[in-house]
Amino acid sequence: SPNSPKRTNGRRLPSSNPNSPPRRARPPVSSPLRAPRRRTMAGAVHHHHLLPPRLLSGYPQPPRLRLPLRPRPLRLHPRVASATAASAPSDAALQEFRRWISSHGADTGGAASPAAVPEGLGLVAARGLSRGEVVAEVPKKLWIDADAVAASDLGRALSGGDLRPWVAVSLLLLREAARGAHSPWAPYLAILPSQSDSTIFWSEEELLEIQGTQLLSTTMGVKEYVQSEFDNVEAEIISKNKDLFPGTITFDDFLWAFGILRSRVFTGLRGDKLALIPLADLVNHSDDITSKEASWEIKGKGLFGRDVVFSLRTPVDVKSGEQIYVQYDLDKSNAELALDYGFTKSNSSRDSYTLTLEISESDPFYDDKLDIAELNGLGETAYFDLVLGESLPPQMLTYLRLLCLGGTDAFLLEALFRNAVWGHLELPVSFDNEEAICQVIRNACKSALSAYHTTVEEDEELLERENLQARLQIAIEVRAGEKKVLQQIDGIFQRREEELDGLEYYQERRLKDIGLVGDNGEIIFWES
Numbered sequence: 001s002p003n004s005p006k007r008t009n010g011r012r013l014p015s016s017n018p019n020s021p022p023r024r025a026r027p028p029v030s031s032p033l034r035a036p037r038r039r040t041m042a043g044a045v046h047h048h049h050l051l052p053p054r055l056l057s058g059y060p061q062p063p064r065l066r067l068p069l070r071p072r073p074l075r076l077h078p079r080v081a082s083a084t085a086a087s088a089p090s091d092a093a094l095q096e097f098r099r100w101i102s103s104h105g106a107d108t109g110g111a112a113s114p115a116a117v118p119e120g121l122g123l124v125a126a127r128g129l130s131r132g133e134v135v136a137e138v139p140k141k142l143w144i145d146a147d148a149v150a151a152s153d154l155g156r157a158l159s160g161g162d163l164r165p166w167v168a169v170s171l172l173l174l175r176e177a178a179r180g181a182h183s184p185w186a187p188y189l190a191i192l193p194s195q196s197d198s199t200i201f202w203s204e205e206e207l208l209e210i211q212g213t214q215l216l217s218t219t220m221g222v223k224e225y226v227q228s229e230f231d232n233v234e235a236e237i238i239s240k241n242k243d244l245f246p247g248t249i250t251f252d253d254f255l256w257a258f259g260i261l262r263s264r265v266f267t268g269l270r271g272d273k274l275a276l277i278p279l280a281d282l283v284n285h286s287d288d289i290t291s292k293e294a295s296w297e298i299k300g301k302g303l304f305g306r307d308v309v310f311s312l313r314t315p316v317d318v319k320s321g322e323q324i325y326v327q328y329d330l331d332k333s334n335a336e337l338a339l340d341y342g343f344t345k346s347n348s349s350r351d352s353y354t355l356t357l358e359i360s361e362s363d364p365f366y367d368d369k370l371d372i373a374e375l376n377g378l379g380e381t382a383y384f385d386l387v388l389g390e391s392l393p394p395q396m397l398t399y400l401r402l403l404c405l406g407g408t409d410a411f412l413l414e415a416l417f418r419n420a421v422w423g424h425l426e427l428p429v430s431f432d433n434e435e436a437i438c439q440v441i442r443n444a445c446k447s448a449l450s451a452y453h454t455t456v457e458e459d460e461e462l463l464e465r466e467n468l469q470a471r472l473q474i475a476i477e478v479r480a481g482e483k484k485v486l487q488q489i490d491g492i493f494q495r496r497e498e499e500l501d502g503l504e505y506y507q508e509r510r511l512k513d514i515g516l517v518g519d520n521g522e523i524i525f526w527e528s
């Protein structure tokens with residue numbers, strides 16, 4: 001399957017298909033701020049990353065991050081950087097954008113209007129709207145996407161190359177921004193923000209507030225990745241096409257373009273479909289919208305449906321003058337929201353932690369364990385997303401028992417058991433094995449918890465303060481959420497440890513299966 005990681009000389013590389021990366025295909029992150037990997041008796045359990053797989057696929061190993069990355073003012077983009085993400089463009093720019101949009105019929109006769117709102121810009125209902133009503137219909141010719149790249153002079157320079165779609169679209173965005181008033185997208189570019197509160201734009205000082213978190217290592221990993229793509233594109237495209245890029249394009253410019261795409265592209269428009277959709281991308285997020293259905297579709301319009309449009313609907317009734325909101329992604333954790341969009345939501349289902357479990361190469365049963373994991377759809381490394389208030393992910397205990405299998409239980413790894421062993425591992429194998437999984441996880445939780453610089457209680461106290469700066473609030477919510485999940489995991493395995501004596505293990509089940517033990521544990525052979 002294109003989704004399964006390929007193995008090359010014993011090393012694993014993420015999928016090279018940018019559309020279908022493994023769910024957690026992340027590059028190893030080697031930031032100086034990251035806690036070292038922790039090896040355990042059963043394998044390595046580390047507690048890092050939560051890298052967004054969509055843009056990281058196909059990238060085997062990023063170079064080390066060049067820290068410090070100095071924030072530099074962006075020259076190309078008029079909207080002023082803000083620590084609150086709430087800066088709005090000038091009235092004149094907004095007027096010009098409205099005019100441009102309606103001249104293309106994208107505002108469906110004025111159902112909704114772009115306006116300044118607390119989240120920056122947003123879409124405000126110009127009249128009462130019913131659930132499902134179309135609020136924007138953006139014709140394809142306004143989209144900034146792979147087809148727009150191909151149709152541009154940039155497309156000719158890129159033809160034959162195999163740039164990732166997001167890199168090509170970013171280059172078009174930067175090229176058009178540099179063309180200023182000459183760009184056909186000028187009214188749109190003028191209203192794009194120069195920054196959001198995404199952690200990719202945080203200063204080193206701000207990043208200190210998330211020390212110890214998975215979000216920090218993810219952020220560093222993403223910046224490393226963007227840097228390496230920039231180095232590549234700078235050497236291969238920008239410097240060789242000075243006619244297209246007469247000015248300098250810096251890493252900060254490229255990061256800006258990455259941040260724009262990351263925060264504005266609708267979930268679902270990936271790979272070749274990646275597109276910036278002016279107007280529709282002004283819609284803000286609300287956690288009050290809980291429907292799983294997407295609020296948008298791409299459809300044909302006009303005679304024989306030949307004109308392709310991006311159609312945005314309101315997911316709920318909206319009164320005239322109120323803002324239209326959608327749900328960006330019910331499945332994103334707060335760390336992912338913080339990284340992608342620069343906000344968090346106080347909703348426990350957004351508090352999550354990704355446990356990375358790994359079969360250690362120094363394990364004497366490494367090959368057998370890897371075979372068994374692979375037979376059951378897992379690999380040398382497995383990622384488990386744990387969510388506050390939810391039970392452990394399926395297969396986590398099974399995989400853990402496999403990692404910890406050894407000693408007198410190792411017979412289960414023999415070829416004879418190959419097809420049945422996974423089933424056996426779904427239930428406790430032995431006291432020693434079950435005790436080992438508890439210790440492995442509890443040690444990992446303790447060590448992860450020791451890397452944060454505040455306690456949950458301190459965070460909660462801070463969150464009660466008024467007028468917290470947006471970035472600080474994000475930092476506190478993410479670090480508190482991660483710690484709560486870690487405490488929850490530790491609690492689960494602490495209780496398990498206390499129950500070890502009362503559990504039923506493999507040997508006992510086996511004797512029952514073959515009818516040698518009664519329900520009360522008596523050995524039927526000798527006792528009546």
Ligand SMILES: C[S@@+](CC[C@H](N)C(=O)[O-])C[C@H]1O[C@@H](n2cnc3c(N)ncnc32)[C@H](O)[C@@H]1O
Pocket residue numbers: 085119120121122191192193196197263264265281282283284285286340341342343
């Ligand atoms: C798709 S854009 C929406 C338009 C954007 N507000 C603007 O001014 O251009 C996504 C960005 O809007 C902001 N945003 C959207 N929903 C938000 C929310 N619920 N709270 C805070 N900021 C939000 C964030 O800056 C996010 O990166």
